[in-house]
Amino acid sequence: MLITHICNLIKQFLSGFFSFLWSLFLNGLLTILPLIATIGFFHLSLKLLKNWLEPIRQWKPKAIEQFPLIEKVITFLFENIPYFEIIVAFIIILIVGIIVRVVLLKTIISGIEALLLKLPLIRPVYSGIKQLTAALDPQNELVFQKVVLFEFPRHGAYSIGFLTGEVPIGLAPNNTEKFFSVYVPTTPNPTSGFYIIMAEKDLTITNLTRQEATTIIISGGIIQPERFNSKNLSQNS
Structure with a gap:
């Protein structure tokens, strides 16, 4: 009996010990996994981008051959600075943006x-x-003025929408209250959605930016900002 009791105690101890080790392993895994996944994602993205931009490394205009010093400097930069082709691509895109804004x-x-x-x-x-x-253009103040929350498509279910403007009197269901135009994007493609006319009293304005709301919609709610405060629409409109 004593031996059996000792064996049971040893089994309980080992079971508890291994359960404790497993819980520690899971805690460590859940802590480090998001970091590893993030690093892996950016590493893979940079690698794919580097491979895609590889022709930039091989491209050498004939005009540069007339300036050996410049050619040596460019070769040195490509060979010694990691992902230099990405930097070059960024500079090219920046220059194109300047040309688009300044030139016709x-x-x-x-x-x-x-x-x-x-x-x-x-x-x-x-x-x-x-x-x-x-x-998503931050300079475009006329599109998607505010992010709102309202009951849709049924009572008790809420959707995120973009307030696009006040409905004209001729289009409003009645003249006793204000109505607003709301665009309700779909997941995961926010370029398709619904146009809805909602009464002001049925809308709750949030402090979400357009970028934050779009991220929530595209990710299906997986990625969310830590803050989410709401106010009455009439106080902010």
């Missing part, structure tokens, strides 16, 4: 956009991406 290149781009919008297969994709980037 917008006219050419508008012509290309008009051509793309005439192509049946490309038009819906390009148009959707264009609308999304316009909505």
Whole structure:
């Protein structure tokens, strides 16, 4: 009996000990896994971007051959600075942005956009991406003025929407209260959604930015800002 009792105690001790070790392992894994996943994601993204931009490393204009010193400097930078082609691509994009803003290149781009919008297969994709980037543009104050919360598609279920403006009297269901136009994007593609006319009393304005709200919608609520305060719409409109 004594031996059996001792064996049971040893089993209980080992069981508790291994359970304790397993819980410590899980705690460590859950702590370090997001960090490893984040580092792995950025490492993979940089690697894919580096491979995609590899032609920049091989590209050498003939004009540079006339300046051996400049050619040596460029070769040195590519060979000794990691991901230098990404830096070059960033600088090129920055220069293009400056040219677009300063020079009349917008006219050419508008012509290309008009051509793309005439192509049946490309038009819906390009148009959707264009609308999304316009909505996320921090300089665009006319699109998606505020992020609101309201009951949709049924009572007790809430959706995130973008307030796009006040509904004109001629379009409002009645003249006794204010109505607002709300765009309700879908997950995971926010370029498609619903246009809804809502009464002011049914809307709750949040302090979410357009970028934060779009991130929540695209991720299906997985990625959320830590803060989420709401106020009465009439106090902020």
